Amino acid sequence: GKLGIQDADYAPAVKLLEKxxxxxxxxxxxxxMQYLLADIYFLSGKYKLAESNYKAIHTDDDSLRLILSxxxxxxxxxQNFISEAIAVLSKAVESYPKQNQEVFRQVYKIYLDWLQTHxxxxxxxxxxxxxxxxxxxxxxKAELTGRxxxxxxxxxxxxxxxxxxxxxxxxxDRFPQKDDILYYVAVAxxxxxxxxxxxxxFNKLIHEFNASDYMPEAVKHQQFLxxxxxxxxxxAINHLAELFGDFLNANRQSKARxxxxxxxxxxEDLKNYRKAEEQFQNxxxxxxxxxxxxxxxxxKTYLRMMxxxxxxxxxxSQNYLDLARQQFRQAVMHNNTCSRPxxxxxxxIKTTLRSDTTDLSKEKKLVEALLQRYPSSPLVEEWMRSLxxxxxxxxxxxxxxIRYFKKLIHEFxxxxxxxxxxxxxxxxxxHSNPQEAQQYLNQLVSNYMxxxxxxxxxxxxxxxxxxxxxxxxxxxxxxKLNIYFYYxxxxxxxxxxxxxxxxxxxxxxxxxxxLQNNVQSIFxxxxxxxxxxxxxxxxxxxxxxxxxxxxxxxxxKAIHFYRLYLMLxxxxxxxxxxHFALGNLYLKxxxxxxxxxxxxxxxxxxxxxxxxxxxHAGDIYFMQQNYAEAANWYATALKxxxxxxxxxxxxxxxxxxxxxxxxITLAQPMITRYKxxxxxxxxxLAQFYLELGNYYRLAKNFTKAQKYFERVKKKYKxxxxxxxxxxxxxxxxxxxxxxxxxxxxxTNFADKYPESNQLPGVYNTLGxxxxxxxxxxxxxxxxxxxxxxxxxxxxxxxxxxxxxxVYSLTGFWDAAQAMARTYLQKFPEAPDRLDKKIIIARxxxxxxxxxxxxxxxxxxxxxxxxxxxxxxxxxIGEALLKAGRYEDAIAEFVKxxxxxxxTKLQWEASALYYSxxxxxxxxxxxxxxxxxxxxxxxxxIDLVLKRDAEKRIKQIQ
Numbered sequence: 001g002k003l004g005i006q007d008a009d010y011a012p013a014v015k016l017l018e019k020x021x022x023x024x025x026x027x028x029x030x031x032x033m034q035y036l037l038a039d040i041y042f043l044s045g046k047y048k049l050a051e052s053n054y055k056a057i058h059t060d061d062d063s064l065r066l067i068l069s070x071x072x073x074x075x076x077x078x079q080n081f082i083s084e085a086i087a088v089l090s091k092a093v094e095s096y097p098k099q100n101q102e103v104f105r106q107v108y109k110i111y112l113d114w115l116q117t118h119x120x121x122x123x124x125x126x127x128x129x130x131x132x133x134x135x136x137x138x139x140x141k142a143e144l145t146g147r148x149x150x151x152x153x154x155x156x157x158x159x160x161x162x163x164x165x166x167x168x169x170x171x172x173d174r175f176p177q178k179d180d181i182l183y184y185v186a187v188a189x190x191x192x193x194x195x196x197x198x199x200x201x202f203n204k205l206i207h208e209f210n211a212s213d214y215m216p217e218a219v220k221h222q223q224f225l226x227x228x229x230x231x232x233x234x235x236a237i238n239h240l241a242e243l244f245g246d247f248l249n250a251n252r253q254s255k256a257r258x259x260x261x262x263x264x265x266x267x268e269d270l271k272n273y274r275k276a277e278e279q280f281q282n283x284x285x286x287x288x289x290x291x292x293x294x295x296x297x298x299x300k301t302y303l304r305m306m307x308x309x310x311x312x313x314x315x316x317s318q319n320y321l322d323l324a325r326q327q328f329r330q331a332v333m334h335n336n337t338c339s340r341p342x343x344x345x346x347x348x349i350k351t352t353l354r355s356d357t358t359d360l361s362k363e364k365k366l367v368e369a370l371l372q373r374y375p376s377s378p379l380v381e382e383w384m385r386s387l388x389x390x391x392x393x394x395x396x397x398x399x400x401x402i403r404y405f406k407k408l409i410h411e412f413x414x415x416x417x418x419x420x421x422x423x424x425x426x427x428x429x430x431h432s433n434p435q436e437a438q439q440y441l442n443q444l445v446s447n448y449m450x451x452x453x454x455x456x457x458x459x460x461x462x463x464x465x466x467x468x469x470x471x472x473x474x475x476x477x478x479x480k481l482n483i484y485f486y487y488x489x490x491x492x493x494x495x496x497x498x499x500x501x502x503x504x505x506x507x508x509x510x511x512x513x514x515l516q517n518n519v520q521s522i523f524x525x526x527x528x529x530x531x532x533x534x535x536x537x538x539x540x541x542x543x544x545x546x547x548x549x550x551x552x553x554x555x556x557k558a559i560h561f562y563r564l565y566l567m568l569x570x571x572x573x574x575x576x577x578x579h580f581a582l583g584n585l586y587l588k589x590x591x592x593x594x595x596x597x598x599x600x601x602x603x604x605x606x607x608x609x610x611x612x613x614x615x616h617a618g619d620i621y622f623m624q625q626n627y628a629e630a631a632n633w634y635a636t637a638l639k640x641x642x643x644x645x646x647x648x649x650x651x652x653x654x655x656x657x658x659x660x661x662x663x664i665t666l667a668q669p670m671i672t673r674y675k676x677x678x679x680x681x682x683x684x685l686a687q688f689y690l691e692l693g694n695y696y697r698l699a700k701n702f703t704k705a706q707k708y709f710e711r712v713k714k715k716y717k718x719x720x721x722x723x724x725x726x727x728x729x730x731x732x733x734x735x736x737x738x739x740x741x742x743x744x745x746x747t748n749f750a751d752k753y754p755e756s757n758q759l760p761g762v763y764n765t766l767g768x769x770x771x772x773x774x775x776x777x778x779x780x781x782x783x784x785x786x787x788x789x790x791x792x793x794x795x796x797x798x799x800x801x802x803x804x805x806v807y808s809l810t811g812f813w814d815a816a817q818a819m820a821r822t823y824l825q826k827f828p829e830a831p832d833r834l835d836k837k838i839i840i841a842r843x844x845x846x847x848x849x850x851x852x853x854x855x856x857x858x859x860x861x862x863x864x865x866x867x868x869x870x871x872x873x874x875x876i877g878e879a880l881l882k883a884g885r886y887e888d889a890i891a892e893f894v895k896x897x898x899x900x901x902x903t904k905l906q907w908e909a910s911a912l913y914y915s916x917x918x919x920x921x922x923x924x925x926x927x928x929x930x931x932x933x934x935x936x937x938x939x940x941i942d943l944v945l946k947r948d949a950e951k952r953i954k955q956i957q
Contacts, residue, residue, distance in 0.1 A: 010044040031057050042075065042528055051075035063103045066092050067529070070107050073114075074532060082118050089114065090123075099134065103522050110533055112147060125151050139175065142168065146177030149184045158188035179205060179212040179487050190221060195229035211455035211488035224311050227304055228271050235269055256287030260294055267297060273304045292331050292338025299327030299347060325351040342374040346383065360394055363387070381412050385421075392428055402428050419444055419453035426460065438464060445480075455485040462494055471505035496537045499544035508552040515545040527568050539565060543574040546581065555585050576602045580613055587616065590829075596620040604640070611640040615650060622657060631657035648677075652684045659691045662699075667692075686716035690724055702732050723753040727762060739769065760790040764799050771802070776810050797827055804839055817843035834863055841875055850883035870900040870907035877914060886918040893918070902940060909941045913949065920956060929953055 017037040024030045038053035054072045059065055069092030076085035089111045096104050108131070115124035128148045135141050145168060152161045165185045168178070186201035202222045205214060212218075263279030266272045280298040284291060306320035328351060331344035338344050349366050367387045371380065388404035391397035405425040409418070426440035441464075444457045458481040465474035478498055482491055499518065502511030518541040523529035530538065546561035562578045562585075569575060579601040586595035599620070602613035618633030634654035641647040651674060658667040671688050678684065693708030705728070712725035726745060733742035746769075749762045756762075767782035783803045790796045800823045807816035820836040820843070827833065837860045844853035857876045864872050873896050880889035896911035916931035935941055935949040 010040050013040050014044075027058075031059060038071070039528055042071070047075040047078045062097055063101070066096055066103060066107055067526075070110065071528070074528075077114070082114075086111075086114055086118070086120060086123075093127075099131075105140065106522050106533075116147075116151060119154075121151050121154050125155070142175045142177050146180045149181060153184050153187065156191070158191045161185060161188040162192075174486060176487050179209040179214055182209070183212070183214040183218060186218070186221065190225065190229075195225050199225050199230060207450075209487060210450055210452040211485040211490055213489050215452055220311070224307075228308060231271055232269065256283050256289065259283040259286060260290065260297075263294075263297060263301075267301060267304075273301050273308070276301050277305075288337075290337050290339075292334035292336065292341070292344070295327045295331035295334060296338055296340060296344045296347070299324045299331060299344070299351075302327060303347075303351075321351060321354065342370065342377040342379055345370055345374075346379055350386075360390060360397060363390060364397075364400075381408065381415060381417070384408050385417060388421075389424065392424055398428055419448040419451045419457075422448075423453045423457055423460075426457065430460075430464070434464065449484060455481065455488055455490050458485075459490050459494060462497075466497065466501060466504075469504070471501050472507075474501050475505055475507070475510075496540075499541050499548075503544055503547055503551065506551070508548050511548040512545065512552065515541050515548060519545055524564070530568060539569050539572060540574070542568070543572075543578060546578065550581060550585065555589065559585050576606055576609055580609055583613065583616055587620070592620050592624060607640055607642075611637055614640070618650075618653065618657075622653065625660075627657045627660040631661065631663075648674075648681065648684075652681075652687070655688060656691050659688070659695050662695065664692070664695070682716055683719045683721065686712050686719040686721040689716070690721045690728070693725065694728055697728060697732055697735075700735075702736060705732055723749070723756040723758055726753075727756075727758040730762075731765065734765070734769070743769065757793070760786045760793050760795045760799065762786075763789065764795055764802065767799075767802060767806075771806055776806055779806050780810075797823070797830060800826075801832070804836070808839060808842070811846070813843040813846040817847075834860065834868060837863075838872065838875065841872075841879075845875065845879045845882060848882075850879045850885075853879040866901040867903050870896045870903055870911075873900060874907050874911055874914075877911060881914060881918060886922050890915045890918045897934070897938070906942055906945060908938070909935050909945045912938075913945070916949075916952065925956055928956060 014037065017033050017040070021030060021033055021037065024033060034053050034057050038050045038057070041047075041050035041053060051072050054068050054075070057068055059068070069088050073085040073089040076082070076088065089107070093104075093108055093111050098104065099108075112124055112127070115121070115127070125148060128144050128151070132141060132144055132148070135144065145164060148164060149161050152158075152164065161184050165181045168175075168181050169185065171178075182201050182205040186198050186205060189195075189201060190198035199222060202218045202225070205212060205218045206222065209215070259279050260283040263276045263283065266276035266279060277298065280294050280301065283294050284298075302320045302324035306317045306324065308314070309317040309320060325348065328344050328348035331338050332341070332348050335341045335344075349363075349370070353363055364387060367383050370377075370383055374380070377383075384404050385408060388401050388408065391401035391404070402425060405421050405428070408415070408421045409425065412418070415421070422440045422444040426437040426444070429437040429440065438461065441457045441461050445454050445461070448454050458477055462474050462477045462481065465471070465477060475498075478494055478501070481494060485491055495518075499511060499515045502508075502514055519538055521530065521534055521538065523534060542561055542565045546558050546565060549555075549561060550558035559582060562582045565572065565578050566575060566582075572578075579598045583595045583598035583602075586592070586598060596617050599613040599617040602610055604610040614633050614637040618630045618637060621627070621630035621633060631654055634650050634657060637650050638647065638654065641650060651670075655667050655670050655674065658664075658670070667688075671685070674681075674688070675685055689708045689712050693705045693712070695705075696702070696708065697705035709725040709729045709732075712719075713722055716722065727749065730742045730745040730749075733739070733745070743766075746762050746766050749756070750759060753759075763782045763786035767779045767786060770776070770779035770782060780803070783799055783806065786795070786799045787803070790799055800819055804816050804819050804823070807813070807819060817840050820839040823830070823836050824833060830836075837856075841853050841857045841860070844850070844856060854876055857872050857879070861869065861872050861876075873892060877889045877892035877896075880886075880892060883889075893911040893915040897908045900907070902908065912931045912935045916928040919925070919928035919931060932949040932953045936946050
């Protein structure tokens, strides 16, 4: 079932689980199977079946019940049964007994998300109020309050927002929801016609949380308050009083002037733009002496009306823009009566550009004409800034944009817009002049840290340092960004990259700490809930965490997280890299099957990684002596390799794999071609001929074998394979029973080739020769020398086995036992590990440690196959026999004929015979005779043993 989930092969898994559920009686196992089946139904899109199976699971575990309810709710949601989904989860949440647990907090967040997403605002608010009364953790309370305020805003409950927010407004400690709360409190005051209070909180947000996501909206609201709602009544009344006194004695021309002044009071002081419009229109009717100024103010009035319409969602904004443009045109036409011709000309250009699709060259021409005509205008900075910004978006004007930004920086050093100039200039210079761009960014961060532009500059620097491989600087920059702008989305987005940055900086401890925090989730082992409710970045962080553990040398943890990543995303962004890393880790740990299968799982999307994986798979098959598969994988690698050096190495391996398979007719022409293509690779050619010689040696074609060995010795005497050839010649001589010649070669070998890697084999062979000649002391000495030279070589297991054998034969049981223990430590998965354990037990017997022998034999009996079990059972009996515990020995011996499987070896006969011996010692002759007669009458026992039994009966009757 789990494999079905990982491989997305659902149908067979469903079939198997449904079948097993029908026959399964154990409740716990049945629940687990039903859970797995429900998950598979969910993943295959069968949400109704999934829900019914989740519902059918019965458990007393509160946490599991909550998760099951969440999954049921998710099934309903996937079917668009929203009310059912919420009802299921609501019941589970309300009845959960331990609401301080992390599992509850996570599920509760999901529950609130659902309520908000589907507009169950009243239910969400009510639940949060209840939770706030119980919650003690400030972090949780702040998070809930931020969520509650956003819900209250949806419900337009402005007074309640202000009430709920009060405890959090004066807190000095940092928490991520602080800018959210400030923004909604400011909006609430604005909606309740409390503009001064609204301005205070918008201003606080703008100055204290410059990088907040609410910053652009807060600036808009602040501007709206300033332009429309914040009226200084005292100033307005004073201005009106002055005008009223003048109005009493005014003539027609004076009345026009006073009407204009009254319009300005309405415009600037009272923010009553309708009244302002009336007065400006009235002025034009009374007198045309200063109509240029009147048209300018009338145009600005229409711009304010447009601004109001846009902010409040009105439909008349385009009409007001057209009216404003007409007035500015009139102001320009009556330039001689306009006190601010620079402003009227600029506003005409702005309103024209806003409504037309004017090309940049025309805009540039118009603005530069303004700059030339009015070089001392207070609007020069605004003109230059507008032109610089607009040109920045067109690559063909980039150089001119840079020139204007540099001019702005030089001519307006105290401008409040300076952070924006530095940031824009840095970004324009980034590709053409990165060093200068970096200087501008650093200047911005150093001089204007508490600005939104500083947050953006820090993020740009972070990306720049990453791109340049300056990872320690990147870390320092991120930490500064996190300290000053912890509440910002910029920080959240930067965090997604930092796991990799810590890795690249080789700071594995910090990488692990950082990534561990990122991947903490109660859903970590649940692929359904993790994918549904955790950010997608968690998968990348899991992969990076595995990398960090691998780099740190904590391979078990690395394997765990690589496997977790592959379980969650079998075809994810880093699946090939994860398989490759697992392959290497398993290879280091000697788990060759797992290593090989992971290398084979790497796809060909990444040519380099695929080629390396294929080579590794081939190498493992080669090491496991599966030369046919090795050759296949090497052949695949050769199709994807580009590097000539590596290609020649793999081609050589491919040829050797063919030789070891016995495919000589395929290998020979390839050797000829290799010799032609790589004539200088004499060592490789020597290896080919050595392999050919060894192939014919094993095939018992000794003439051909010796011919190739001689070829290596004569034609490739400068290569590293001469000693191998001579060693193999000695092995041929041994096979041909020419032991004297072989001994001569082998005894002189160490002096002739003191650095040879064949010395372990040479001494091992000498040890075997002496062993056959019954020269056991010399044999032990040679095997020990072989061990001394071996140091983890391929022959180590064989040499140790030979030493154990000669120690056992010569009665050095303590040495045999010690060597067997060492063997098991070094080769815990060796195929002959049971043999070595039996040696340890036999050593106990021969060292008169009989109870230890019995205990040890019983402990290893569970590992034995039916073929080996009688042997172990026999040694248990033998230990008890030698201990003089004859009754116990008989009880163990007779288990073999009664309970053990018949085997090729005569353990049954031996057990019966030694049972008879025990009975004889006990004086129970009749029972002894009965045992011997069992040997005679049982089929399958060797005739020689039967005759010995008959003979023994005659002796004791």
